[in-house]
Amino acid sequence: MATNTVSQVVPSPAEDAAALLKAFQGWGTDEQAVIAILARRDATQRKQITLTYEQMYNESLLQRLQSELSGDFERAMCHWILDPDERQAVMANAAMKCIQEEYPVIIEIAGTNSPAELIQVKKAYHVLYKCSLEEDVAACTTGNLRSLLLALVSTYRYDGNYVNMGLAKSEAKIVHEAVRNGTIDHEELIRIVGTRSKAQLKATFSCFKDEHSSSITKALLHATDSTCYLRALRSTVRCIADAxxxxxxxxxxxxxxxxxxxxxxxxxxxxxxxxxxxxxxxxxxxxxxxxxxxxxxxxxxxxxxxxxxxxxxx
Amino acid sequence: MATNTVSQVVPSPAEDAAALLKAFQGWGTDEQAVIAILARRDATQRKQITLTYEQMYNESLLQRLQSELSGDFERAMCHWILDPDERQAVMANAAMKCIQEEYPVIIEIAGTNSPAELIQVKKAYHVLYKCSLEEDVAACTTGNLRSLLLALVSTYRYDGNYVNMGLAKSEAKIVHEAVRNGTIDHEELIRIVGTRSKAQLKATFSCFKDEHSSSITKALLHATDSTCYLRALRSTVRCIADAxxxxxxxxxxxxxxxxxxxxxxxxxxxxxxxxxxxxxxxxxxxxxxxxxxxxxxxxxxxxxxxxxxxxxxx
Structure with a gap:
């Protein structure tokens, strides 16, 4: 469920665009007016306002916001007015400039969108960057981190409710074997976490916990790795288990x-x-x-x- | 361009269904009548005939064809009457029973469908098998063959015309380095072939040929590998270069x-x-x-x- 509230009576996009221009004009920007308008419009309304503003005043609303606002507020508002698919594409692309620190952005986009939503994000990525999300993720990573993140953004997961309990048990065992003694078989771990459906993975994680009285993320703590890959793997498991x-x-x-x-x-x-x-x-x-x-x-x-x-x- | 010809004047699905039933009845099946009807209907018409036949006669057309026909003809006709996305999902699933021999099916499905078409095949796979194409491909393979086939079926490639010529040159060089002396850096090869757009890959293959007077597939012949992975990689390159x-x-x-x-x-x-x-x-x-x-x-x-x-x- 959302937390933001959309105004029940919404002015026309042209009225909103005019009110925004008024907030930008004069001595200093009226930031509270900008918030009062844009925070209370849904994604479709914001898109309409952005288009209408550009048609009416022949300038980009995004660029005007960038010049009128500053700091964390500016960055937050400029992300907010983007279309949600486009916003995620922009955030993923920015994360790749510093993937060792910013890999959670990729995990979150892959872990919280439905397969159909993820395709929409990838389509937005194609339009913005003239290449695929996958090729950029693959090009900015190596080794196990690449295998993991690439599987996460690539797989068009099954999203039905069907769970194969036999498979959950056998793969919980594979995961246990894989992490035992700290010598991890990463290939199998990444295969399971990177391709199985979320419902199936939740069942596998649950079988693991029942059998070993410990979560997979705790078991993974015993393993050592000089890269951020294991941290990324633990974040992935936690994000899928309970976002x-x-x-x-x-x-x-x-x-x-x-x-x-x-x-x-x-x-x-x-x-x-x-x-x-x-x-x-x-x-x-x-x-x-x-x-x-x-x-x-x-x-x-x-x-x-x-x-x-x-x-x-x- | 297609080669089959669709009848210009097409009977109603009910008339076709009745004609098929007539061809099945009596002593021996009238195979020529079955061909005359089904080979000359397009995918949408065949789907309509299948649905209408089931409604009219309370039996599955597919099952009736399986019992009336035999051998290679039966197998060909039973694939033909499936919806194209469903057919590819069925063929991919069957190929995984014997992936060491049948990997070309996976390569061809990944290599000849547009990204949007490939998603449709994956959706059909979800419906038929209650799991993803990706998880099944990953589960029936290991090592480099897994990495390659998984990247092929997973990536939602960029399919615009934009080609980065600088990248084509630098990746042709990476491929050359990767295959030099027969000690292949598979990870980089699979990353490039598995994630770049087809237009980009064609440019990379072409740069390689210009620079080294030999195709990548020929260069790959010098490498040795005990599995079918290298054969699969060469097939992939050929399928993308010129289907x-x-x-x-x-x-x-x-x-x-x-x-x-x-x-x-x-x-x-x-x-x-x-x-x-x-x-x-x-x-x-x-x-x-x-x-x-x-x-x-x-x-x-x-x-x-x-x-x-x-x-x-x-």
Missing amino acids: NKYFAKVLRNATREAGTDEDTLTRVVVMHAEKDMKGISDAFQKRSSVTLEQVIAKETSGDYRSFLMALLGS | NKYFAKVLRNATREAGTDEDTLTRVVVMHAEKDMKGISDAFQKRSSVTLEQVIAKETSGDYRSFLMALLGS
């Missing part, structure tokens, strides 16, 4: 008192506000004494805070 | 005087008759003193021959 719990943890890490990771905070809130942010927020609160809104309000400030709060429905 | 030439060669091998390979013959003719068989037939004749029709007429007989001839437009 809400996974994102709640990502947000906890991003809002630690030692220092806020605004880029991660922006990514999760902007990408999930109109999709499944309610579940993430609930999962967050289950493990914390405070709500997600309280933590984000405490760790951020100014227009950036106002914008995130609006997306969270506060 | 018509590739299939012409497959048909030449399948119709050698030493013995006809009817399964391969059926696969290529049935899968391509209503798509691109004309180009394959022309490519065949370029390298032979006889036409494809003449060779197939010579190497086959009976109803099987009549059916293939009808699909070839003779």
Whole structure:
């Protein structure tokens, strides 16, 4: 469930475009007006506003926002007004500039979209970059990290409910064999995690836990690897097993008192506000004494805070 | 271009269904009548006939054909009446029972469908087998053969015309380095062949030839490998470089005087008759003193021959 609220009575795209231009004009930008309009429009409405703004004023709304706003607020708003498929394509492409740190972006896009949604993201990638998501992921990685991320973005997974329980048991055993003694058979692990359906994988993870009284992610902790591959594998397993719990943890890490990771905070809130942010927020609160809104309000400030709060429905 | 001819005046699906039932009844099946109807209907018409036949007579047309016909003719006709996406899903699934021999089926499906068509085949696979094409390919293979075939069926390739010539040159160099001295860097080879767009790969193959006066497939001949992986890699390169030439060669091998390979013959003719068989037939004749029709007429007989001839437009 989404957290952002869309205005019940929405002005025409032309009225919104005019109100945005008015917010940009004069001494200083009226950031609150920009938030009041754009945070309360759904993806289709934002697209209409963007098109109408360009037709009416012969300039790109995205570029105008980039020049009018700044810092974390600017980055968040410029991601927000993109079409969701396009936004994910842009985020994936940016992540590849620094894949050793940014691999979670790829895992999240592959792990939380349905197979049909992932194809839409890949189509947007083709249009924007004149190449495939797959070839760029493959070109910026090597070894096991490449095999894992490439399988994640490539596979058109089965997304029906059918689960083969015999297969879940036998593959839980293969995974156990694969991680035993810390000498991991990565090829088999990646094959299973990279190609099986999410429903099937949840059953396999559950069989593993029943049999060994420990989760796969904990078992993987015993293995050592000098690259970020094993961390990526654990993130993948957690994201597939329970996406809400996974994102709640990502947000906890991003809002630690030692220092806020605004880029991660922006990514999760902007990408999930109109999709499944309610579940993430609930999962967050289950493990914390405070709500997600309280933590984000405490760790951020100014227009950036106002914008995130609006997306969270506060 | 297709080779089969669709009747200009087509009876209603109910009339066709009734005519088929008539051909099945009495002493012996009237195979020529079955061919005269089904070989001259397009995929949509065949689907309608199949549905109508089942509604009218409360039995599956496919099962009735299986019981009325036999041998190579039966297998060819039973593949022909399937929906093209379903047919490819069935053929891919069957190939995995004996992947060391049948890997060309996978290469051909991945190599000759557009990215959008390949998704349709994968959707049909989900419906038929309640799992993904990718997980089955991954589960029936290991090592380099797995990496190659999995990349081929997984990647949603870019299919625009844009070609990066600088990249073509640098990757032709990577391929050259990879195959030099017969010690092949398979990971890089598979990455390039498995993820780049077909237009990009054709440019890379062409750069390789310009630079080294030899094709990549010839260069790969110097490498040794105990599995069928290198043969699969060469087939992939040939299929992407020039599909018509590739299939012409497959048909030449399948119709050698030493013995006809009817399964391969059926696969290529049935899968391509209503798509691109004309180009394959022309490519065949370029390298032979006889036409494809003449060779197939010579190497086959009976109803099987009549059916293939009808699909070839003779």
